[in-house]
Amino acid sequence: MTTLAGFPPGERLDIGGYSLHLRRKGEGTPAVIFDTGLGGTSLLWARALPLVGEFTTACAFDRAGYGDSDPGPAHLPRTSAQIVTELRLLLQRAGLAPPFVLAGHSFGGISMTWYALHHPDEVAGLVLVDPSHPEMFQRVPGFPSSKTMATGMRVIAGLDRWGLLKPLAPLLARGVFPQIKHFPPDFRTALIAMSAQPQNYAAALREAESSDESFRSAVSGPGSLGDLPLIVLSAEWWVTGKQTPMKQAMPALREEQAQLSTRGEHRIIEGCDHSDLPILGADAVADAVRSICRLSKR
Secondary structure, eight states, X not given: OOOBTTBOOEEEEESSSSEEEEEEEOOOSSOEEEEOOTTOOGGGGTXXXXXXXXXXXXEEEEOTTSTTSOOOOTTSOOOHHHHHHHHHHHHHHTTOOSOEEEEEETHHHHHHHHHHHHOGGGEEEEEEESOOOTTHHHHSTTOOOHHHHHHHHHHHHHHGGGTOHXXXXXXXXHHHXXXXXXXXXXXXXXXXHHHTOHHHHHHHHHHHHTHHHHHHHTOOOTTTTTTOOEEEEXXXXXXXXXXXXXXXXXXXXXXXXXXXXXXXXXXXXTTOOTTTHHHHTHHHHHHHHHHHHHHHTO
16 A cells, blocks of 8 residues: 555545545545546555545545455446446445546546446536546547457556566566656655556556447537536647647547536646646646635535
8 A cells, every 4th residue: 555745645545446546635525536547556546635625525546456456346348337336336335425527537537427427416516637528439530449458558568478578568668657756755665655556557448448339439529518517728739749640639529528518617737648647737737626616515
């Protein structure tokens, strides 16, 4: 279990034969629930969680198979529907009552949008942090397909069988976080350790294999979330530390996501990359969450 200054230790809670890992900080309502992108763990919220915990209850969890959570049942596909089912059970076991403010990064944005669409009475607001778009595979030129992502995860997971995953972990971490040299040393060390955990790639592979269903189920039109308070955050860059054709295509899709609610807003966060926005942009994430908490109480 990863321990960092100011980042709370977690608790494992049984949700019916297997346990999920939850970290929480602060107190108050509405509780804010953070979900990560493909391959990520609750560690990605190590800077944002304490900031949000200053004004309300903040929780980050590891999806089944990631970090300190048990793998999900082998017979169940790792779709957003299944992820949300497990999350709702986890929150019940943790004694947390809805409505919640949901915050999802990348693929986590798909699952949190699914939650808001299918359980609107349990959601007080939504923050999408450089989220995936349900139709980005079809509408963004050159975007890697779900099949390509699954192949990549399968290859990386296979490195462990050859004893190569741990020695290559620093390289893998730098590939995902191009600005990792700017992170605090202890955080950098923790991220490299996360990159050496084979179970994370196995979990990501299962989610990638089910991702087409997850993305299809989250497709929705303008106003489908009614007047739910919603803020969409977009990183300035996409992995390379500069603009790319893929990144240039994403702002219009993010504007669409902001229009899911009549109270939706889109913010561009400068100096951040897709993968490191939760880290380097933690203040912007906390500011967005604070805004949503205030709007949800009106």
